[in-house]
Ligand SMILES: CC(C)[C@H](C(=O)O)[C@@H](O)C(=O)O
């Protein structure tokens with residue numbers, strides 16, 4: 001009898017090339033993808049050493065972080081440093097024989113974490129690597145996916161492996177049913193509030209339970225995307241029929257006998273009864289309402305009907321200090337509600353919440369309504385593929401008629417590395433994952449929420465409970 005294993009251990013087992021010492025292994029990566037921002041030094045490292053890319057077909061490169069998202073064709077990157085990053089990536093792909101390059105004007109361009117799954121490249125049981133922290137997103141399909149640093153990117157390119165420090169395992173069981181009006185984003189923010197921004201440090205988190213089962217794949221992606229904000233080194237959800245169907249729809253090359261074999265394997269990808277975890281957290285989804293962040297860390301959020309907590313209510317002195325600082329930066333007071341706080345900007349976008357169902361949810365609320373005077377509202381689809389699908393459904397017309405800007409794909413205002421930058425003091429409801437000081441521009445104020453909450457705030461001109469408009 002072999003000991004029961006959890007899903008993380010099962011994936012590690014099939015990808016361990018060699019054990020290096022007690023806590024470190026050489027890990028094989030099935031697929032690696034790169035953005036123009038974190039990969040250049042890794043490629044130059046290879047050039048300097050005269051080393052090739054071992055397996056050029058196992059990499060995908062996409063320009064997303066610095067690209068302008070204005071709705072113009074062709075897209076031209078005016079900023080010389082950014083233009084250089086994009087052209088360098090293209091040159092590196094040509095030099096090293098990487099065929100999968102999605103540049104600024106490629107019809108499949110998009111945010112790397114949206115493009116990867118859309119292209120059918122992520123499959124259950126894979127090890128998926130990228131030089132970007134939100135790679136945890138792909139755990140939604142049952143892949144062990146995580147972000148790495150630049151030197152590690154070089155190692156992956158050269159060897160298709162990684163020196164990997166083993167993580168602790170954490171099981172978060174989310175029971176109950178998510179109430180009507182609460183989305184995967186609200187669930188993710190509520191879990192993050194409970195676990196805290198450092199609560200999953202060094203852990204690969206596996207999600208299980210009825211509330212997770214009932215999420216769509218896109219909803220699971222939102223949840224896994226935000227898991228890194230708890231310090232996690234990975235997020236995992238065991239693949240079920242929904243995940244199978246999703247992968248089959250997107251992975252055009254997987255058909256016939258090969259698909260049958262893959263399915264047989266995917267069905268083994270669940271934790272054995274009695275498997276060990278280093279930590280366990282229980283969570284009930286049934287009390288969750290639409291959430292919004294009040295501070296400058298993604299775990300500082302409240303339900304829309306709740307009051308902002310008193311910093312003194314946090315037992316941990318670091319959390320208390322962070323709360324004071326967050327409130328000061330955001331210009332908010334403890335005890336007040338977020339409902340009614342005036343806003344000047346709304347951003348619907350990012351690898352957290354810019355897939356088709358996110359845009360559909362926002363558009364459903366915006367139909368027949370208009371953005372409030374004084375509010376600038378932008379929607380940036382997660383990929384050009386998502387944009388095309390949304391246009392085929394007429395969503396662009398709804399957004400435009402409501403006074404939203406309908407834009408091209410990229411990270412955009414999620415981190416303000418392109419020309420979308422907020423002015424100091426501008427308050428924004430954003431469907432993204434980070435509300436750090438200055439994240440959307442120096443002195444700007446970010447409040448994380450769901451696409452429905454963002455759309456409702458645009459219409460009301462202030463943070464509001466979208467359920468009242470549904
Ligand atoms: C630029 C990149 C290194 C960064 C990340 O790793 O997540 C970015 O995508 C972000 O969301 O802050």
Ligand code: SF4
Nearest residue numbers: 134350351411414415
């Ligand atoms: S959309 Fe935002 S969170 Fe996602 S990869 Fe881009 S910058 Fe990072």
